Amino acid sequence: MSAARSARVxxxxxxxxxxxxxxxxxNLAAALAARGERVLVLDADLGLANLAVALGLHPETTLxxxxxxxxxxxxxxxxxxxxxSVLLAGSGLVEYARLTPKLREQLxxxxxxxxxxxxxxxxxxxxxxxxxxxxxxxxxDDALVVAxxxxxxxxxxxxxxxxxxxxxxxxxxxxAANQTSLRGEGNSIRNQLQTVTGRYVKTASGAPLALxxxxxxxxxxxxxxxxxxxxxxxxxxxGSGAAQAVVAIAGRLSAVRA
Amino acid sequence: MPSAVATLRHLATRxxxxxxxxxxxxxxxxxxxxxxxxxxxxxxxxxxxxxSLQSLIDGLCELSSRDALTGLANRxxxxxxxxxxxxxxxxxxxxxxxxxxDIDHFKSVNDTHGHAAGDLxxxxxxxxxxxxxxxxxxxxxxGGEEFAVVLPNCPPAxxxxxxxxxxxxxxxxxxxxxxxxxxxxxxSVGGAFxxxxxxxxxxxxxxRADQQLYQAKADGRNRACLEHPLVSNVxxxxxxxxxxxxxxxxxx
Numbered sequence: 123m124s125a126a127r128s129a130r131v132x133x134x135x136x137x138x139x140x141x142x143x144x145x146x147x148x149n150l151a152a153a154l155a156a157r158g159e160r161v162l163v164l165d166a167d168l169g170l171a172n173l174a175v176a177l178g179l180h181p182e183t184t185l186x187x188x189x190x191x192x193x194x195x196x197x198x199x200x201x202x203x204x205x206x207s208v209l210l211a212g213s214g215l216v217e218y219a220r221l222t223p224k225l226r227e228q229l230x231x232x233x234x235x236x237x238x239x240x241x242x243x244x245x246x247x248x249x250x251x252x253x254x255x256x257x258x259x260x261x262x263d264d265a266l267v268v269a270x271x272x273x274x275x276x277x278x279x280x281x282x283x284x285x286x287x288x289x290x291x292x293x294x295x296x297x298a299a300n301q302t303s304l305r306g307e308g309n310s311i312r313n314q315l316q317t318v319t320g321r322y323v324k325t326a327s328g329a330p331l332a333l334x335x336x337x338x339x340x341x342x343x344x345x346x347x348x349x350x351x352x353x354x355x356x357x358x359x360x361g362s363g364a365a366q367a368v369v370a371i372a373g374r375l376s377a378v379r380a
Numbered sequence: 381m382p383s384a385v386a387t388l389r390h391l392a393t394r395x396x397x398x399x400x401x402x403x404x405x406x407x408x409x410x411x412x413x414x415x416x417x418x419x420x421x422x423x424x425x426x427x428x429x430x431x432s433l434q435s436l437i438d439g440l441c442e443l444s445s446r447d448a449l450t451g452l453a454n455r456x457x458x459x460x461x462x463x464x465x466x467x468x469x470x471x472x473x474x475x476x477x478x479x480x481x482d483i484d485h486f487k488s489v490n491d492t493h494g495h496a497a498g499d500l501x502x503x504x505x506x507x508x509x510x511x512x513x514x515x516x517x518x519x520x521x522x523g524g525e526e527f528a529v530v531l532p533n534c535p536p537a538x539x540x541x542x543x544x545x546x547x548x549x550x551x552x553x554x555x556x557x558x559x560x561x562x563x564x565x566x567x568s569v570g571g572a573f574x575x576x577x578x579x580x581x582x583x584x585x586x587x588r589a590d591q592q593l594y595q596a597k598a599d600g601r602n603r604a605c606l607e608h609p610l611v612s613n614v615x616x617x618x619x620x621x622x623x624x625x626x627x628x629x630x631x632x
Contacts, residue, residue, distance in 0.1 A: 273623065276622060276623075277614055277619060277622065280614060280618070280622055281614045284614070314622055314623075314624075315622070317621060317624075318618055318621045318622045321621065322615075322617075322618050322621075
């Protein structure tokens with residue numbers, strides 16, 4: 123918060139893996155960049171390097187190199203197709219499964235370092251509610267939970283929302299639905315989650331948790347086709363229904379203010 | 381290392397070359413002796429066809445992947461299995477369990493009844509452990525009187541039951557170490573799940589299972605201690621409400 127301008131940090135997270143966090147983070151970044159924002163996507167799914175695969179990037183310098191003290195942060199921030207920047211985790215047999223005091227410090231330092239340089243930073247976190255994931259989300263201004271209609275995804279999304287509301291004292295959590303089949307299914311997911319959180323989740327102030335619904339991306343073959351080409355959906359199939367849905371979500375996200 | 385692999389691949393893709401090996405230039409005596417000593421039936425003779433060489437190599441591979449005394453996977457094979465499992469857990473999120481097992485008071489078996497008795501105990505425990513797990517699980521002799529098991533696709537709910545089955549199996553199988561002498565053997569078991577969706581490392585996973593093993597020892601031996609996996613913070617009631625709409629169906 124040192125400079126006059128400081129990025130709004132959004133953690134894209136989910137209870138379950140494989141629900142499209144990385145897809146959404148990368149394409150939201152492209153959509154936000156198209157709206158004129160300076161956007162950075164930070165691959166916080168440490169050790170898996172999903173974002174690099176999704177974008178077809180093979181950077182020499184990664185967050186792993188920065189954490190190891192071998193590289194400068196400046197060199198690890200690279201341009202991605204889609205008009206935004208990425209900070210890739212890099213894979214390696216390095217252990218990031220456990221939240222050590224050192225890892226805490228490093229993650230915090232990186233985020234504080236990039237804040238003044240961008241308008242928005244998207245953190246593509248790992249799945250689940252491990253302490254590394256929770257800590258990463260705690261560094262963000264907004265938490266965006268991605269859920270699909272699949273039952274385990276919905277249960278895990280609820281579990282994640284509950285933890286974020288109770289342990290991080292968040293009063294508002296953003297929600298986006300992915301891979302829905304019927305129009306309006308995302309809205310039903312939101313309503314179900316809101317009903318259960320309304321009854322079982324108590325925020326610190328006692329007020330009910332607000333789930334701010336950003337929209338849904340319905341199942342669309344172009345998503346898979348773009349992934350196979352290792353390209354952004356917004357670049358490969360900008361006219362697809364899914365791409366337009368992402369653009370709409372980006373619009374609502376950029377309107378979010380605490 | 382990669383260059384050696386490349387060379388082998390190169391050889392493998394050129395079968396016409398392998399037929400032209402001059403048997404007189406190969407020193408196979410020691411390899412054959414090792415395999416015979418380990419009880420392998422070999423087509424030994426003057427015939428050095430590609431096929432007999434292949435069976436010799438297969439035999440050596442098998443020999444170098446197993447523990448000589450117990451016939452279990454050895455440390456090297458176990459570490460390969462671990463790496464494979466870590467990869468799968470990171471990519472697919474399947475739960476996997478590792479158990480570290482130590483025979484209780486093994487030193488006193490050796491001291492009291494001799495090393496031959498100790499060997500019999502090691503073999504018997506190895507057999508019992510193999511009988512208590514699925515064929516897809518890897519049981520290995522980790523070293524000394526320590527064993528390790530890696531169980532792919534093992535949901536947290538079943539972990540404790542498996543560990544307990546192993547403990548009970550060994551406890552209920554006295555080992556005959558001499559005429560009229562049956563020894564009651566017990567084991568301590570420590571277990572840890574691989575962190576799902578995250579790429580872990582083999583040493584850390586082993587370390588976590590080891591910590592549980594120390595705990596089992598400290599708690600008095602002949603018991604199993606498992607690291608608590610992250611339990612869901614969602615109650616049955618909450619789940620029922622979450623799936624109360626007919627639109628979503630909870631499979632459980």
